[in-house]
Amino acid sequence: MENLEGRLTKLALKGDQRAFAELVELYKDKIYHLGYRMLNNRHEAEDIVQETFLRVYRNLDRYDDNQKFSTWIYRIATNLCIDRLRKRKPTYSLDAELGDQEGTDGYSLIPSDNVTPESELLLSETQRTIYQAIDELPVKYRSVMILRYLQDLSLQEISDVLDMPVTTIKTRVHRGREFLRKKLGPRL
Amino acid sequence: MECKLAVSMMHDYLDDDLPGQQQRDLKEHLLSCPDCRAKFKELEQTDMLLFSLMHQSPGVSDDLVGRIMGALPPSRKERRFITWIKKHPALTAASVFLLVMLMSAVTLWKQDGQLVVKGSDLDQVVIQGDTVIVPSGKRVTGDLTVENGKAQVYGEVNGNVTVIDGSLYQASTAHISGQVKSIDQALSWFWYKVTNMFSDVAYR
Numbered sequence: 001m002e003n004l005e006g007r008l009t010k011l012a013l014k015g016d017q018r019a020f021a022e023l024v025e026l027y028k029d030k031i032y033h034l035g036y037r038m039l040n041n042r043h044e045a046e047d048i049v050q051e052t053f054l055r056v057y058r059n060l061d062r063y064d065d066n067q068k069f070s071t072w073i074y075r076i077a078t079n080l081c082i083d084r085l086r087k088r089k090p091t092y093s094l095d096a097e098l099g100d101q102e103g104t105d106g107y108s109l110i111p112s113d114n115v116t117p118e119s120e121l122l123l124s125e126t127q128r129t130i131y132q133a134i135d136e137l138p139v140k141y142r143s144v145m146i147l148r149y150l151q152d153l154s155l156q157e158i159s160d161v162l163d164m165p166v167t168t169i170k171t172r173v174h175r176g177r178e179f180l181r182k183k184l185g186p187r188l
Numbered sequence: 189m190e191c192k193l194a195v196s197m198m199h200d201y202l203d204d205d206l207p208g209q210q211q212r213d214l215k216e217h218l219l220s221c222p223d224c225r226a227k228f229k230e231l232e233q234t235d236m237l238l239f240s241l242m243h244q245s246p247g248v249s250d251d252l253v254g255r256i257m258g259a260l261p262p263s264r265k266e267r268r269f270i271t272w273i274k275k276h277p278a279l280t281a282a283s284v285f286l287l288v289m290l291m292s293a294v295t296l297w298k299q300d301g302q303l304v305v306k307g308s309d310l311d312q313v314v315i316q317g318d319t320v321i322v323p324s325g326k327r328v329t330g331d332l333t334v335e336n337g338k339a340q341v342y343g344e345v346n347g348n349v350t351v352i353d354g355s356l357y358q359a360s361t362a363h364i365s366g367q368v369k370s371i372d373q374a375l376s377w378f379w380y381k382v383t384n385m386f387s388d389v390a391y392r
């Protein structure tokens with residue numbers, strides 16, 4: 001039997017804008033959270049959502065419905081996030097740590113949400129520790145951990161999204177979890 | 189069991205990737221090794237915290253969906269039409285004319301409810317009120333078209349029978365050699381007219 005996403009993509013391909021809007025409704029929050037955790041910035045996360053859906057729309061005719069729609073859209077979104085992180089200047093995280101918002105590249109001008117005073121008030125110490133630790137993870141571990149814990153994907157599904165062997169994914173999840181455990185250590 | 193292997197199994201367990209027998213082996217080791225027990229507790233808590241806290245992000249802007257939909261390129265069909273007009277600017281005026289004409293056709297369709305019978309061999313046909321009958325034993329040579337009425341065929345039609353906004357009854361004795369078409373909606377009627385118009389033009 002055909003699933004909901006498969007039906008909606010077919011309708012959208014025929015030019016049904018409402019069907020596409022429904023796909024947007026189904027996935028916007030998931031993609032946003034993914035982008036937010038990957039990039040740690042609200043505006044950039046929304047940009048990712050927009051770019052992801054634009055790409056989905058343009059490539060609807062290439063969607064292979066033997067594949068889960070979620071796998072396809074997460075792959076597009078994850079790749080867009082990784083591209084963005086690559087384009088960031090390597091000094092960016094250092095700038096942010098030093099509280100330097102006057103950098104010359106665009107990213108430095110956008111404050112990272114976790115360091116704004118209001119969000120500091122809203123987050124518990126444990127939450128902040130986790131978010132900071134995730135942010136410290138190298139990108140290849142971060143994407144895996146986000147797909148595992150934010151999107152609740154199995155190792156096999158993550159391997160489909162990232163197009164990497166399950167054994168690689170497994171190693172990364174283990175190392176990522178070990179890293180986060182050490183960071184959280186005193187709070188556990 | 190070595191502690192190193194036990195740790196690897198703890199991760200597999202948290203990933204729902206540890207077979208039953210090994211789960212029992214791990215449990216056995218945990219019961220006898222306090223270090224691993226403490227480590228397992230930490231890993232399990234890290235796992236739970238990650239699941240629960242990762243989902244907390246600020247919400248998306250209310251207008252995000254609108255922005256996404258607004259940023260989409262025009263659909264393929266629209267785009268093709270626009271390209272076509274750009275390539276054939278001289279025809280644009282003609283298509284506007286055609287559109288206006290079609291609009292008036294719709295208006296006519298709404299007003300005009302009279303029975304119309306068209307065919308090249310109407311002598312063979314009996315018309316009673318709004319019913320057009322091809323009696324048994326009679327043969328109509330050529331197409332027969334009935335608009336806004338009922339068609340009842342008992343005899344033979346050597347051609348197409350088209351019923352527009354009406355009904356068609358075919359008796360068991362009926363024989364229609366061509367196509368049978370029933371057009372009920374304004375739109376299809378429209379296309380029927382347009383096609384006819386173009387074939388008329390083509391034949392002239």
Ligand SMILES: [Zn+2]
Binds near residue numbers: 190223225
């Ligand atoms: Zn042990």
